[in-house]
Amino acid sequence: MKKRRVVIGVLGTVLDKRGKRANRFKKWRPTVGLCQQADFPVDQLELLHQPRDESMAQKLIDDIAQLSPHTEVRPHTVEINDPWDFEEVYAAFLDFANHYRFDTENEEYLVHITTGTHVAQICWFLLTEARYLPASLLQTSPAPKGAADEAVAAGIYSVIDLDLSRYTALTSRFQREQQQSVSFLKAGIEPRNGSLICSWCLACRFMRCVNVRPAPF
Numbered sequence: 001m002k003k004r005r006v007v008i009g010v011l012g013t014v015l016d017k018r019g020k021r022a023n024r025f026k027k028w029r030p031t032v033g034l035c036q037q038a039d040f041p042v043d044q045l046e047l048l049h050q051p052r053d054e055s056m057a058q059k060l061i062d063d064i065a066q067l068s069p070h071t072e073v074r075p076h077t078v079e080i081n082d083p084w085d086f087e088e089v090y091a092a093f094l095d096f097a098n099h100y101r102f103d104t105e106n107e108e109y110l111v112h113i114t115t116g117t118h119v120a121q122i123c124w125f126l127l128t129e130a131r132y133l134p135a136s137l138l139q140t141s142p143a144p145k146g147a148a149d150e151a152v153a154a155g156i157y158s159v160i161d162l163d164l165s166r167y168t169a170l171t172s173r174f175q176r177e178q179q180q181s182v183s184f185l186k187a188g189i190e191p192r193n194g195s196l197i198c199s200w201c202l203a204c205r206f207m208r209c210v211n212v213r214p215a216p217f
Contacts, residue, residue: 003106004043005042005107006107007110008109009031009111010078011050027153028155032153034155040157043070046076047076049076051079061073086119089117104134111135112139113139114138140155
């Protein structure tokens with residue numbers, strides 16, 4: 001039996017912002033666009049958002065219901081005072097992951113990393129790499145220039161498998177640059193958790209290699 005496709009992501013308060021007119025459906029909005037992929041239907045979307053953005057989240061949910069009625073959107077309120085604070089964002093996402101009821105036998109999971117701050121994107125990476133989130137990463141981006149209006153609104157997507165053994169060249173690059181990266185991040189201070197520093201370096205390098213674009217929450 002085919003598994004249900006579940007995407008986890010955060011509301012992009014800049015990229016997902018819509019206007020009041022109908023032409024908003026001609027604009028690329030990452031969270032809406034990922035639900036418009038004809039060859040990649042999303043059965044369920046877990047949408048994390050700040051309490052202050054509840055109205056915007058509901059408008060986004062309404063638009064997705066109109067464009068992709070088969071997609072069930074489940075909003076989750078997550079309070080983060082500073083979306084650029086690594087410790088706070090990581091703790092909030094970890095709390096979400098620990099309380100979420102994953103059903104890997106019947107569902108496949110993807111984490112949408114296009115929206116959110118660069119810190120949020122790195123936290124998603126770290127939690128997915130550590131298997132707190134049994135998922136692949138999902139990146140969306142604008143359609144190529146000259147695309148039809150429908151294609152512009154949907155954008156394009158790519159799925160990133162975190163089994164780095166499949167990326168020989170990328171893994172080799174990580175190994176060559178790891179020592180230099182650790183030295184830079186430590187700034188001469190011996191960290192209490194060296195593995196976290198290495199994971200942070202790996203995340204930063206990976207995001208750069210796959211060309212993930214930072215975006216405000």
